[in-house]
Amino acid sequence: GAGVSQSPSNKVTEKGKDVELRCDPISGHTALYWYRQSLGQGLEFLIYFQGNSAPDKSGLPSDRFSAERTGGSVSTLTIQRTQQEDSAVYLCASSLANGGRETQYFGPGTRLLVL
């Protein structure tokens, strides 16, 4: 595909369950970001992958949150033991990361609702 894709587009889960959110970045993009966006709010940085370097996990809000990026392409964000406050839109973005110009291309997001 031409853009960043995310799945599922919507996810409803019960409190305490684990969820996995998937991101397929643009082919060739070495950088991948995850953000969280609550209703009517800005973007909250979660985690950043750059090539084979160790990811920047400084934005993960708790140890219930984790992410992987396999083969430098697809990424999965996992939330364990979900809480109602985890309800938000989770956005993924990728970029070429060439020489510092970090224009990010965003996916449509996954809307997570924890009941």
Place this chain on the structure above:
Amino acid sequence: GESVGLHLPTLSVQEGDNSIINCAYSNSASDYFIWYKQESGKGPQFIIDIRSNMDKRQGQRVTVLLNKTVKHLSLQIAATQPGDSAVYFCAENRNSGGYQKVTFGTGTKLQVIP
């Protein structure tokens, strides 16, 4: 501390008028700035960018101005149209410890009045 913030959370503009959306940043090490537009139900989309060695850059109906002296960034939209209604985010980018650190502002909602 470091921050990227917007002066106005909501801006209402008459169709056809010009819009100006402002952004303040505090990290002088930032060397690249980007404006994104987010329409309802979608992810943010790139509009225009500017490097720190420039003070103005123009695109189609949009202009970004950078004032490094007062750490201020603005997005000007000429002849605002209903399709411009969205939330606009500024973002600052800098290299930190080998990583590219991107910080987004809180966003300004632009409402275009027909």
